[in-house]
Amino acid sequence: MVVEIKRNPTRRVKIGSITLGSDQPIAVQSMTATHTQDIDATVELVNDLQQAGADVVRIAVDSKKDAEALAEIRRQTTANLSVDLQENYRLAELVAPHVDKVRYNPGHLYHHEPTRPWQDKVRYLAQVAVDNDCAMRVGVNCGSVDPAKKEKYDPADSITPMLESAWEHCDLLDGVGFTRYCVSLKDSDPRKVVEVNKRFAEKRPDVPLHLGVTEAGLPPDGVIKTRIAFEQLIGRGIGDTIRVSLTVPNNRKKEEIEAGRKILADVAAGRVRSVVDYGLKTLNIIACPSCSRVENEAFIDLAQQVKEMSRYAESHAITIAVMGCRVNGPGETDDADLGLWCGPNFVNLKRGGIELGAFPYDQILGKLKFELDALIAQR
Secondary structure, three states, X not given: OOOOOOOOOOOOEEEOOEEEOOOOOOEEEEEOOOOOOOHHHHHHHHHHHHHOOOOEEEEEOOOHHHHHHHHHHHHOOOOOEEEEOOOOHHHHHHHHHHOOEEEEOHHHOOOOOOOOOHHHHHHHHHHHHHHOOOEEEEEEEHHHOOHHHHOOOOOOOOHHHHHHHHHHHHHHHHHOOOOOEEEEEEEOOHHHHHHHHHHHHHHOOOXXXXXXXXXXXXXXXXXXXXXXXHHHHHOOOOOOEEEOOOOOOHHHOHHHHHHHHHHHHHHHHOOOOOOOOOOOOOOEXXXXXXXXXXOXXXXXXXXXXXXXXXXXXXXXXXXXXXXXXXXXXXXXXXXXXXXXXXXXXXXXXXXXXXXXEEEEOOOHHHHHHHHHHHHHHHO
C-alpha cells in the first residue's frame, strides 16, 4: 500500500543543490561529530555521509580557527554544507561564504553582546545570508529557549516558550524580506516534538520544518523514539527535512541517513509502529516494519492477509493496525478502530482500547472480519 500524504503547503527554500518545500522530496540530513579543525577527519566523514545519501551535512563552528578549517573543508567536498553557529553569531560572516545554510539558535543570541537587541542580531544574520547566497535555519531547542520567553510561563510548560520564540523570529525575518529559511523545534521527548511541531504548523503552514528528536540515543531505541515522532508528523504532512540523531561512532554516522530513509519509506507505505492518522477518508491499514522483536514470522503473512480480506471495506474510513510484537503492540493499537498485536502463538484483538481476546493465528481473520462488519454496520 502506498499512502497518499498531503504535505503542508510550505514554500520553497533552496539549500545548495537541493530545495525544501511541499512539492519537493523530504530531505535527509546528518551532522559531523569530528573536531572541525581536524580537516582530514571531517572531510572524510562529510563525504561518507554524502555517499550514504545525505542531502545536507551540518558542521559546528565555535571559533575563528574552526571557521578557517571550514574554508578548507569546503574546498575538499561537494556536499551541501550547513553550519551550526553555536553562541557566537558574529562568526556568520566568516563561515557563510563556505556553506549553503546557516543555523542559529534564538536561545543562544543572548550569550554574545548581551546588551545588543536580538532583533539587530537577526537582521545582521539575514543580511549575511543574502550576501552569501545562503539559506538559514531557525533552530529552537527545548534546553536553550529564549530566557525572556521562559519567564512568562509555568516551568512545566516547555512548549509555548519555544513556539513564541520561533513565531517571533519568523515574523522578523519575513518583515525584513528574508524568507529563505526553515525552522526546527526539537525536544528529547517524542511526544513534545509532535505537539510543538503540530502547533507551529497550524499557525505557519507556509514555513518548511526540519524534524528531529534531540538526544535520541543509541540504536535501535534511538531510531524507534525518532520514528514514532516522525510517523505522527510526516503522516500528517508536516516536515520537509529530517535528521535522526544517534549516539554512534563516526564510522557509523551514515546509520543516521539509512534510518531516516527507512522511516520515510515506511511511513509512505503505511509500515508504522504507532497509529497514524493520514487524514484518509477510506480504509487505512497500517502495519509496523518487522524487527528483531517479532516473535512469530507469521505476522508478516498476517498483515498481507488482513489487507486482502478487508478490500471490501475500502470505502469506509476505518483504521486497522497490525503490530508485530508485545512491546509496541498493546499501547500503540489503542488509537486504531481495530488493532491486532502478535505474540508467539496468539494474536490479540482490540477494538479501540478494548481488549477482545487472544486468538490462534488460523482463527484471527474470521474474528477480525466479524468486528469489521459490526463496525461498518454501526456507522
